[in-house]
Amino acid sequence: xxxxxxxxxxxxxxxxxxxxxxxxxxxxxxxxxxxxxxxxxxxxxxxxxxxxxxxxxxxxxxxxxxxxxxxxxxxxxxxxxxxxxxxxxxxxxxxxxxxxxxxxxxxxxxxxxxxxxxxxxxxxxxxxxxxxxxxxxxxxxxxxxxxxxxxxxxxxxxxxxxxxxxxxxxxxxxxxxxxxxxxxxxxxxxxxxxxxxxxxxxxxxxxxxxxxxxxxxxxxxxxxxxxxxxxxxxxxxxxxxxxxxxxxxxxxxxxxxxxxxxxxxxxxxxxxxxxxxxxxxxxxxxxxxxxxxxxxxxxxxxxxxxxxxxxxxxxxxxxxxxxxxxxxxxxxxxxxxxxxxxxxxxxxxxxxxxxxxxxxxxxxxxxxxxxx
Amino acid sequence: xxxxxxxxxxxxxxxxxxxxxxxxxxxxxxxxxxxxxxxxxxxxxxxxxxxxxxxxxxxxxxxxxxxxxxxxxxxxxxxxxxxxxxxxxxxxxxxxxxxxxxxxxxxxxxxxxxxxxxxxxxxxxxxxxxxxxxxxxxxxxxxxxxxxxxxxxxxxxxxxxxxxxxxxxxxxxxxxxxxxxxxxxxxxxxxxxxxxxxxxxxxxxxxxxxxxxxxxxxxxxxxxxxxxxxxxxxxxxxxxxxxxxxxxxxxxxxxxxxxxxxxxxxxxxxxxxxxxxxxxxxxxxxxxxxxxxxxxxxxxxxxxxxxxxxxxxxxxxxxxxxxxxxxxxxxxxxxxxxxxxxxxxxxxxxxxxxxxxxxxxxxxxxxxxxxxxxxxxxxxxxxxxxxxxxxxxxxxxxxxxxxxxxxxxxxxxxxxxxxxxxxxxxxxxxxxxxxxxxxxxxxxxxxxxxxxxxxxxxxxxxxxxxxxxx
Numbered sequence: 001x002x003x004x005x006x007x008x009x010x011x012x013x014x015x016x017x018x019x020x021x022x023x024x025x026x027x028x029x030x031x032x033x034x035x036x037x038x039x040x041x042x043x044x045x046x047x048x049x050x051x052x053x054x055x056x057x058x059x060x061x062x063x064x065x066x067x068x069x070x071x072x073x074x075x076x077x078x079x080x081x082x083x084x085x086x087x088x089x090x091x092x093x094x095x096x097x098x099x100x101x102x103x104x105x106x107x108x109x110x111x112x113x114x115x116x117x118x119x120x121x122x123x124x125x126x127x128x129x130x131x132x133x134x135x136x137x138x139x140x141x142x143x144x145x146x147x148x149x150x151x152x153x154x155x156x157x158x159x160x161x162x163x164x165x166x167x168x169x170x171x172x173x174x175x176x177x178x179x180x181x182x183x184x185x186x187x188x189x190x191x192x193x194x195x196x197x198x199x200x201x202x203x204x205x206x207x208x209x210x211x212x213x214x215x216x217x218x219x220x221x222x223x224x225x226x227x228x229x230x231x232x233x234x235x236x237x238x239x240x241x242x243x244x245x246x247x248x249x250x251x252x253x254x255x256x257x258x259x260x261x262x263x264x265x266x267x268x269x270x271x272x273x274x275x276x277x278x279x280x281x282x283x284x285x286x287x288x289x290x291x292x293x294x295x296x297x298x299x300x301x302x303x304x305x306x307x308x309x310x311x312x313x314x315x316x317x318x319x320x321x322x323x324x325x326x327x328x329x330x331x332x333x334x335x336x337x338x339x340x341x342x343x344x345x346x347x348x349x350x351x352x353x354x355x356x357x358x359x360x361x362x363x364x365x366x367x368x369x370x371x372x
Numbered sequence: 373x374x375x376x377x378x379x380x381x382x383x384x385x386x387x388x389x390x391x392x393x394x395x396x397x398x399x400x401x402x403x404x405x406x407x408x409x410x411x412x413x414x415x416x417x418x419x420x421x422x423x424x425x426x427x428x429x430x431x432x433x434x435x436x437x438x439x440x441x442x443x444x445x446x447x448x449x450x451x452x453x454x455x456x457x458x459x460x461x462x463x464x465x466x467x468x469x470x471x472x473x474x475x476x477x478x479x480x481x482x483x484x485x486x487x488x489x490x491x492x493x494x495x496x497x498x499x500x501x502x503x504x505x506x507x508x509x510x511x512x513x514x515x516x517x518x519x520x521x522x523x524x525x526x527x528x529x530x531x532x533x534x535x536x537x538x539x540x541x542x543x544x545x546x547x548x549x550x551x552x553x554x555x556x557x558x559x560x561x562x563x564x565x566x567x568x569x570x571x572x573x574x575x576x577x578x579x580x581x582x583x584x585x586x587x588x589x590x591x592x593x594x595x596x597x598x599x600x601x602x603x604x605x606x607x608x609x610x611x612x613x614x615x616x617x618x619x620x621x622x623x624x625x626x627x628x629x630x631x632x633x634x635x636x637x638x639x640x641x642x643x644x645x646x647x648x649x650x651x652x653x654x655x656x657x658x659x660x661x662x663x664x665x666x667x668x669x670x671x672x673x674x675x676x677x678x679x680x681x682x683x684x685x686x687x688x689x690x691x692x693x694x695x696x697x698x699x700x701x702x703x704x705x706x707x708x709x710x711x712x713x714x715x716x717x718x719x720x721x722x723x724x725x726x727x728x729x730x731x732x733x734x735x736x737x738x739x740x741x742x743x744x745x746x747x748x749x750x751x752x753x754x755x756x757x758x759x760x761x762x763x764x765x766x767x768x769x770x771x772x773x774x775x776x777x778x779x780x781x782x783x784x785x786x787x788x789x790x791x792x793x794x795x796x797x798x799x800x801x802x803x804x805x806x807x808x809x810x811x812x813x814x815x816x817x818x819x820x821x822x823x824x825x826x827x828x829x830x831x832x833x834x835x836x837x838x839x840x841x842x
Contacts, residue, residue, distance in 0.1 A: 019636035019697045022430055022510025025491030037696055059516060060509035062427040062634055066420055069636075069698075203508050204489060212516045 003041055006080045010044045013073055016063065023057040026203035028193075028358045029077070030057070035361065045087075046174040048080035049347075050354040052200040054218075055208030055287045065286065078289035085346050088173070090165030097342040102294025105302060105339050112338075113331030119143070120327050129323040136249040142323055145243065148330070155337040162341030163349055170350050180360045189359035194352050197222055210282045221275030225303065226348075228268015232310070235262035251317050262310060270307035273300035299344030305332045379549055382559045386412045386528075387841030388834070389548050389561030391535050391601050393417060394424035395511075396805025396826035396833075397567035398518035402486055403834030404565070405525045409841045412559060413527060414550055416534035416568075416596045422515065424569045425593035425777065425806070425822075428634045429511035431504040432483075432823035434476040442490040445502040449473045455503075455818055463814025471786050472812055475828045480505060483827055487517035499664065504820040535568070535601055540608040543792050544799040563800040563837035566790075567830060570778035570806045571599020572619055573631060578775070581617035588680035590624060592774045595631040602807055605782050610798065611791045614779035614810025620817050621671025624774030626681055627699045639769050640694040642670060643757050644739070645686030646728055647771075649677040652711065652720035654728070659756035662742065668817055671773040683714055684769045685725065687761045693739055701767035710766045729760040777822065781810040788833035800840045802833035 003011070014033050017023065024030040029051050036043055053074050063069035086098040097104045120129050120142050133141060140148070171178065180186060193199065197219050200207050206216035239258040242248045252259050277300050280288075309329035316325055340346075388404040390397050393415030405411045415422050435452045439445050452473045456464055484490065491508040493501030500506075507514040523529060536556065537549035545564035550557050571577045573595045578586035606612050628637035643663050646654055647670075656673050660666055674682045691701070704710035711721035728750065735744035737759055745758045782803045783791040790798040790808075805826040812825060 015696065016636055016698055019695065020510075020634070022507075022513075022635075025506075025508045037692055056509060056513075060513035062510065062512045063636075064420075067632065068629060203491075213520065 004083060006076065006083055007041050007044050010048065010076050010080050011039050013071055013076055014039050014044065014047065016069060016071055017057075017073065020063075022062075023060060026056045026060070027052065027054065027199040028355070029073075032358055032361065035365065040175070042174040044080060045084045045170070046354055046357060048077040048084060049170070049350040050199075050358055051077040051081070052197065052351070053078055053207075053287065054200050054202045055284070056202035056205075056214070058287055059208045059212050072286060074287045075289055078292055081347070081350075082289055082292045082295065084170070084173075084350070088166040088169040088346075088350070089342060090162045090169070094342055097339075098295065100294065101343055102298040105295075105298035105335070105343055108339055109302065109305070109332060109335040112335035113328055116327040116331040116334070117324070120323060129327075130320045131323065132318065132320050133322065134318055136251070138317070138322070139250055139326060142326060143330070145249070149240070152334065152337065155334055159337050159340045163346075166341060166346060167349060167353060170353055174354075174357060176357050176360070180356060183360065183363075185363055186356050186359035189363075190352055190355035193355045193359070194348075208284075208287065209279055210284055218276065218279050221272045221279065223272070224268045225272030225276065228265045228270075228272055228307070229303070231261045231265030231268060232306070233265075235259075235265055251314075254314075259314065263314065266307040266311045266314075268307075269303040270311070273303045276300055295344050302332065302336050302339070302343075306336055379556045379558045382557050384410075384412075385560040385562075386410045387562050388412075388565060388837040389414065389545075389559055389563070390565045390567060390834075391548060392424065392567035392569060392805065392807075393422045393529075393531075394426035394567065394569065394805060394826065395429070395514065395518070395823055396807075396830035397565070398423075398515070398522055399483075399486075399827045399830030400565040400567055400802070400804050400834035400837065401522050401527045402518065402525060403831040404838040405522065405527050405834075407835055407838035407842075409563075409838035411522075411527045412561070413522065413529045414533045414535055414548060414559070415529065415531050417531065417594065419531050421594065421596070422519070422531060423512070424597060426511045426515050426826070428593050428632075429507075429514075429820075429823050430635070431500065431506040431820040432479070432827060433504050433818065433820035434480045434824060435473050436477060436480060439502075440480070442492045442505055443502060444493065447503045449477070452476070452503075456812070456821070459816035459818045460812075460814050461816065463816075464812050468784070468786060469812040472824065472828045475832070476824050479824070479827050479831070482831065487521045488514050489517065500819055534596075535604075538564070538601070538604045538608060540605075540801070542799075543609070543796070543801070545801045563840040564802065565830075565833045565837050566601050566605060566782070566801065566803045566807055567805045567826070567833070568601035568807055569594070569597035569599075570619075570809075571602060571780070572597050572775045572778045574598040578619070581619075582675070585675060585680050588772060589621070589675070590626075590628050590633065590637075590772050590774045591631045592622075592624065592633060592637070592776050593631070597777075597806070599778075602781065605790065605801075605803075609793050610801070611783040611793045612780060613783040613808075614781050614814060616780040618780075618815060619778045620668060620776040621675065621773045622667050622776065623670035623674045623682065623684075623771040625697060625699050626770035626772040628772075628774065633698075633774070636698040637774065638667075639684060639697055639771060640667070641684055641686060641690065641769065642667070644690035644693050644759075645684050645761065646725070646754070647682050647684050648716070648721065648724055649682050650679055650716065652716045652724050654724060654752055655682075657752050657755055659746070659754045659758055661756075664819075670771070671775070674771055675773040680772055682771050683716065684771060685710070685721075685761060685766065686768075687763045687766050689759060689763050691767060697769075699769075701769050703765050703767050705764050705766070707761070707766055710768055714768055714770065725761050728754070728758075729762060732758045732760050776817075777806050777809070779810045779814065781806070781808045784808045784811055784829070787836045788829045789836060800837070802837050804829035804833040 057073045063071040086095040089095040200219045202214050206214035235258045313325045387409035388411045390401045390413045401411045401413050435449045489508040490505045533550045535548045536551045539547040547558045547560040624637045707722050708718040711718040731747035731750035747754045747758045788802045790801045809825045
């Protein structure tokens with residue numbers, strides 16, 4: 001297969017880096033590179049997804065622009081990463097969603113929200129949308145719980161199937177065996193590395209953003225976002241258990257577990273993405289892939305929208321605004337779920353898998369096995 | 373020299389004027405500032421290219437009595453001295469060298485206090501993991517840390533500020549004249565630290581020492597080491613040290629840019645093949661000793677060949693035995709075809725290879741030791757790692773002399789103070805780094821020692837210069 005211009009450039013850069021190796025202590029990408037002498041397209045996509053874009057190798061590089069060797073590892077790997085997402089997309093017909101991702105996500109979200117508002121109106125009479133409601137079951141007066149569960153269950157299932165297929169495509173491309181995913185040591189190591197964002201620290205001082213002064217803000221905001229997302233997910237899961245096992249219907253009191261988890265998570269997915277966006281605005285353009293911007297911002301905006309509308313429902317759930325807010329929130333969440341496989345979210349999947357592969361390679365090297 | 377009428381006076385006078393922007397300059401600036409002096413750093417390069425050859429370095433050699441988090445074992449002062457004595461073949465000032473080695477111990481902690489970070493030795497660095505401390509992220513990362521610290525302390529840093537003249541009265545520094553674009557500015561100071569590197573980027577000066585062949589040399593590092601400050605000092609009566617006709621030269625890829633190709637253009641495959649000149653003739657024992665002990669002679673060897681070019685020839689058996697480098701090897705399915713691609717006479721190259729192959733005596737090939745694979749009845753002989761070049765595809769790298777640094781410098785005393793030709797130390801002029809390296813490193817090289825010279829003498833010079841202001 002013809003190698004893309006981006007991977008050709010990534011190959012040129014990795015050949016330079018492999019001849020230098022000054023950055024080998026900064027992150028996982030360079031040690032992974034060093035155990036190879038020539039790079040397949042799969043190798044380069046593996047490096048691209050292993051890179052956390054901390055920027056340290058750019059700031060430390062004696063050959064970055066204006067040097068004629070024009071070494072821009074973070075930007076080129078970011079571009080390769082974005083292109084790889086489209087390559088791994090399932091079904092293939094939806095790969096073009098990555099092309100103008102910001103616009104695509106925005107349209108899907110608007111359509112989704114509109115569908116929920118119209119749906120509420122269609123299910124009930126239009127006045128019902130603005131009625132004040134109290135107590136358990138008030139949400140389900142607008143949309144029956146089973147319908148809600150079916151709709152969101154289907155969206156979630158769709159996302160899971162797309163992730164599994166994307167993951168298989170990535171694993172095949174980088175040439176890693178399926179059995180690696182069954183080895184506990186690499187998996188556990190990758191979980192630790194991902195959970196702590198070990199490689200988003202510039203080799204110990206923090207990642208680089210607007211200049212050669214490192215700070216750790218992006219890691220902090222990413223933690224808020226990631227753990228906020230997990231808390232929201234946990235909130236929904238607990239609520240589902242309440243519903244089916246304890247037969248307790250939402251809304252729940254403020255002190256109850258789904259609300260506490262959801263509130264903390266909602267704050268996380270509001271503050272985290274806003275912080276990441278602010279850092280991105282100030283970030284040196286030389287460290288980024290300009291064409292990824294739409295995708296990045298769309299995902300951050302989706303998270304904030306989900307968090308804001310969720311918290312608004314919580315605060316105003318006993319007012320006449322509840323109906324519209326619930327439609328907004330459910331529309332946002334639905335759009336978020338169906339677009340998860342076609343946006344920035346997939347970086348977490350492929351990066352985690354790249355970390356598993358890296359942990360396996362390190363482990364193999366320690367045991368004297370062949371690396372790849 | 374620019375007429376005084378054209379020169380504007382800089383509004384401020386400084387306690388210490390540091391000329392240069394590399395490791396030595398920054399260590400001097402930081403040490404002087406920490407001692408309470410007001411400090412200005414005059415760097416000829418732009419912000420990106422700041423730091424001269426420090427940008428291309430990776431480690432420093434410091435003595436230590438016990439293993440550390442990043443060093444695998446002790447490296448005593450005596451062992452360091454023995455290594456220095458061996459590589460310089462005695463061309464060193466023992467008093468200065470021993471003082472530097474002693475001070476290098478403290479440098480391991482001092483430089484970390486200035487923000488520089490070390491990494492444990494990894495794959496590419498194992499053979500130096502005990503003696504040398506590696507900068508996390510390399511030389512530019514080290515520079516970035518030093519600049520951040522200097523700026524935080526209040527050192528004033530001026531880029532694109534080349535010193536074109538020095539106002540020196542007898543043995544006393546008064547001011548530096550700096551060119552900024554079209555204008556010249558006089559910057560007055562109570563003391564000078566000259567840390568502006570050698571003259572390896574000044575081809576005309578290299579020609580003075582080496583003749584016209586120097587025009588075919590490549591410069592591995594910064595294009596800014598033109599020796600201007602060194603010339604100004606020697607012209608003002610400072611005593612010199614080191615052989616003006618010598619420089620550290622290795623064989624690097626001939627396709628490298630004229631300047632600043634750095635580490636990635638070096639080639640480590642000489643020991644695995646044969647090296648021929650443009651007459652397709654061998655000229656030196658490629659397997660004389662292990663590569664780390666021999667790589668520094670090949671620049672000189674290639675410089676002595678016609679047109680200052682040579683070709684490393686090897687076959688597919690050796691293709692993966694050495695560190696990769698920037699440019700791919702020239703490849704061909706036969707020696708004749710390879711010669712054609714290199715512009716060599718195919719018959720001659722084939723004859724040289726055939727002759728070499730016939731002289732190879734089989735042994736047990738082992739790239740990690742001085743093995744018993746050698747030639748017999750061949751001149752020049754190949755003492756180790758001699759294997760027939762008979763398994764295609766065949767490969768070649770064209771190589772030229774790549775100059776790392778020069779040895780000529782200013783003579784200094786144990787306080788890093790310049791010595792005058794007439795005898796006695798200068799009043800308020802100090803030097804650190806490559807500009808005075810010849811005091812301890814009269815010839816040869818040991819990995820990381822340039823940075824040791826820069827940091828240790830930089831710190832001493834900075835402190836000494838600061839005392840003039842107090």
